[in-house]
Every structure is written in structure tokens, then in C-alpha cells.
Amino acid sequence: MRRLLSSIYKEFLVLIRDRAGLAILFIMPLVLILIMTVIQDATFKTVKEVDISMILVNNDKDNLGEAISKGLYSSNFFKIVEEIDGVKITEELAEELVAKGEYKIGIIIPERATEAIRGNVNALINKSFKSFNIPGVKKRTKKSTIDVTIYIDPVTSPSFRNMVMSSLKEFTSQLEIEMFFKNFSEALTQLMPDQKPIKFESFETIKYQEINASTTGVTKLPNSVQHNVPAWTMFAMFFIVLPMAGNIIKEREDGSAFRLKTMPGSFVTVMFSKIFVFLGVAFLQFILMLLVGVYIMPLLGLPQLEIGPHKIALAVMALASGLAATGYGVAIGTIATTHEQAATFGAVSIIIFAALGGIWVPVYIMPPAMRILSQFSPLQWGLNGFYDILLRGGDLFVVLAETGKLLFFFILMLIIAIVYNNYNKTK
């Protein structure tokens, strides 16, 4: 025990005397979490906060053009641009500007589009009332197609394109319905002149109510910070692998490891002392990142992180994640022979773990094979655990499975390190 305490004290001294390393250990994760949360916040924000410039060339000047224009302006999704320096944008210019990437999207509503819709609606009504021969209704039966052209910058994401398309479809179908009912009403009035004209009013018959599905009574929908802080905290905590592996390799390079190996009971003692100290660092990083979520992020206009009532569960998850990360650091530091190997393998493998773990793309939208692979990522276990606590309101009992997996990973990594160390003795 005295050996372990002395070794922990030595590791602590080595760590705190490396001021630059210490600053990197604490400042970089905070910078990472702030930047990533601010960037990713846009995907969670309400639309009025997003400022995407869009060109609208309205050649219709009638109901359709008006409906689309009104819909786009009132949606607050976009910053609508119809003219530049007082000159109305033409279709050619719109295409050019979008092609250059100056605008993400350009919508061209063709001339006489409303007239065409009106004709189509009438054709439908005519077909319905064919046998009645209503005098006021035009005898047009032929349908025509309206081509609303949408120029899209290739860099825009498919989800953004889908959002624009569904918005446009919503505006136009609303207009079609309104026109249909208006003309239908007129036709009926023609058919039954003694009756009071039927007035069709559009109203919402279905209301959508978003409720957070929860088994714990938490019904509030999570905000972007609630999603992003645990994700990027897990990612940052795993980067403890790099300084830890570096510390082990440095000890080997400067000969201290040689001396330590000739001392009684040293390998496990030395490794546990490193784990203890770096686990402390990881836990401190975790607390700092939570504090940033609670106190700093609101200052940047982001929502505040709500830690919730299950602080012990959160601490246990953080310790389990920290142990998994430090165990991984011990394994890489033991097996890698150079700093370059450890840094490259360590960093890339963490990014792979993070990608599989759903840090960037949620696991549920991954292809089936990737979804199976993601089950083997310690970052996925950690992230799930943090989501259970911070988004689903889960307690310690809820995260036992994830904690167990992380501890299993930690033990597995230690076994790999010890086996490799013993194997090295037979070389």
C-alpha cells in the first residue's frame, strides 16, 4: 500500500510539474466542448435563429407566388432575397449565385403558375360535376403541370433539402386545397342557387403534441446542450489515452521503467498509480465540462445544461468512463513502442470509437452492420449511460448495464497490458 501511495504521489508530482501538458489536458477539452456544442446547436435550434439566405424569383404574381412567398417569409427558416442592389434577380442570376455557393438555394416560381393550378382545380371539379352542366364553371378538362424550379448548392445536406422541399409542398398543397374548396363552393352555389352559399374555412383538425417519452416522469424535451455536453465530454475524456500512453512510453525510454521492473512488485503498482492519477484528471475534466455547460454556455446564448437530481449516477458513469479510458491508455502505452505509434493509433481509434458510438451520427440512423459494431464501442456505452441520466432522467440502477460494460472494458485492457508485459519477458 505504501508503495502504491508513493507511486501515486510521484505520478501526481510528474503531472503537475508539466504545466504546459496540464493546461492542454484541461483547456483543450473545454475548447472542444464549447466549439462543438455551439456548432451543433444550429441543428437543434428553432428555425428563426438560423439564418440561411435563399433567393426567391417570383414570376407568378398571383396566388401561388404569393402563398410560397408568404410561407417562406413567415416560416423564419430563411433570409429571403428577391433583389440585389434594387435590381430584381432573374432565374439566370439565381442559378449563377447558387452555383457559386453564395446562396444555398434558389426558388423560381414560373409565370402563370396560379392560372395553371386554377385550371387543374377546375378540371377536377368539371369532372365531378360533368352531368350537371353548370353554366358558371369553365369547360376546361385538360390538366397542366407547373414546374417550380429549385436550384440547390451541392454542399447542402440532404436533410436541409428535404426540409425545403417539404415546406414548399406544404405551401402549395394548402393553396390547391383552398382553391379547390373555393371553386367547389362556387359550383355548388351554381347548382343550388336557393341555398345559402357554403363557406369552407380551413382549420387545423389535428394538433401535434410533442411529449418526451419517459419512464421516469421527465417530460421536458431536451435541448442541444443536454445532447452535446455528454457526447463531447465522453469524447474528450477518452483523449486522456494520449498523455497516459505517452507517460508510459517516456518512462520506458528514459530507463525508469527498466529500474522499476527490477524492483519488487512494481508493474501492477506503477500501472494502478497511473490509473489513479489520470482517473482523477478525467473526473476533474468531466466536472469542468459540466460546469461549462451550466455556467458558460448560457453566456454564449446556448441553453443551460440541466444536471438533474441523479448526481451520484452521473459521478459513477463518469468514473466508469474514466476507468475505461485510462485502461485503454495503459494498454496502448504498454503495447506501442514509440510515441508516434501511440499518438496515431490512440487518436484514430478514439475517433473510430466515437463515430461508432454515435457522437456524430446517431446510432439509430446507421446502416445495420454499423449498428451492430456500435455495440462494441465504449464511447457508445458511456454516451448511452449519460443520455439515460441527463435526457431520460434515469438513476444509478438504470445505468448499471453501461457501467458494467465500461468496467469490463477497463479490466480487459488491464489483462491485455499484463499479458503483453509478461509476453515481452519471453522475447
Place this chain on the structure above:
Amino acid sequence: MQENQHIIELKYLTKYYKGSNIPAIDNISLNIDKGEIYGLLGPNGAGKTTTISILCGLFGPTSGNVFIDGLEYKHSSEKIKNIIGVVPQEIALYPSLTAKENLNFFGHMYGLKGKQLKNRIDECLELFGLEKNANRRIKTFSGGMKRRINIIAGILHKPKILYLDEPTVGVDVQSRNVILDHLRDLNRDGTTIIYTSHYMEEAENLCSRVAIIDMGKIITEGKPKELINSKEEYSDLESIFLNITGRALRDE
């Protein structure tokens, strides 16, 4: 436990590193008695470091046996590690820690504690003329000072056997004299010393016996004076060394 008057016994020791079909040491047998200062001499790549590494328990031989004070690593690794001290060729210390902090750590690892450890650190620092620099960080030390602390870290627990790998390499004459004087003192106090060096004159003056190793084999072994007197053309240990191992340059 093997009943034996030799503190170190190597029996038919052979070591092949994985992937190599040339033995690093080839069927070496030697005995070192308690209280000796035994020199392992040889050109680069001769097998000295491999032999010392096996003696320290860093790895085992491919075949053969090693007995340290009658014990074998495979059965009594922890017991052996408690009675040996090792001074590696590299400055195996933590540069950001002070001399005292380094020695405190290594002392604890050897099982020393409290006042006993504190007194031993003070005693060693004084012996090696470093008491005034006890609280300075190692990275601020000169080469000779680092070498001296490197040795202290290996002798804090008063080992029965001390392995030294090139303990005086790259140090000035003053530091070398201090180091060699204290090695003699340690030996007088009962520590058996096994030591490798490229400095033949140093080995001649310090060692009770030497073995010259080349290509993994012991070429000759004996007391320096007896070896020098064995042939007329030998004037000193260096002439024997060059005569046996040749004048061609050796790579690691």
C-alpha cells in the same frame, strides 16, 4: 533453495531473441562469489547487457539456469528483487522531480519508509556530495551529478548484489573518482558488485575478477593481474581486450 557458496551462478545460459537465429549469449557458465567486484567486459553487442538483464530478472534465458543467492527467478522473483540493486546505463530518474523526491519514490518502492528512509537518503546524498542539491530538480543537474543520483537510487536499500551498467560513462574525472570510491566502500560493506564497462583501466583497478565476453561467449575470465601476467605481450587489461576481441570496429 540451492545450498551454494556462490552468490551468483550462471549455468549453461543461452539466450536467443525472438526472430533471431544468432544467440545473444551462448552457453555461458560462471560463478560469482560473495563480496566480489566482478567486471563483465566486451565490445558493443558482445552480450553484456543481455547477461545483466537476465541477472536483473527483466527476461528469462532461452535455456540454462540462473541462481541468485541460491534462488531462481521463476520461483522467487520477489525475494530476489528485494536483495538486488540496479544502476542502468541510462539516467533512470524523473527529470521534473527533485533529487530527494526521486530517492523517496525509489526508496519506498524498495520497501523503505519513515525515518529509516529519510536518514538513508541524507546519508547517501552526503556520501556522494549532493546534500546541497537535494531539493533541486534532476533536469538542472550536470551529467556527473545525475550519474551519482542514478547510483544512489540503486543502493538506497543496501542491496546484497548491485548491478551497474556503465556507471561512469560520460562523467568528469572528479565524479568518476567519487563514484568508484563509493563502489569500493559499498563492496567493503559486503555488497557484491557486477559491473560492465568500456573503461579497461577502471575495470583493472576496481574489479576482483573480470570476464571478457565476445559474440555471446566468455573468452577469458580471471583476476586482472593474473590475466595480464598470463602472456608476455599483455601489458594491461586493454591489451588483452584488444588481443582477444580484435581491433575491428563493432556496431551494436
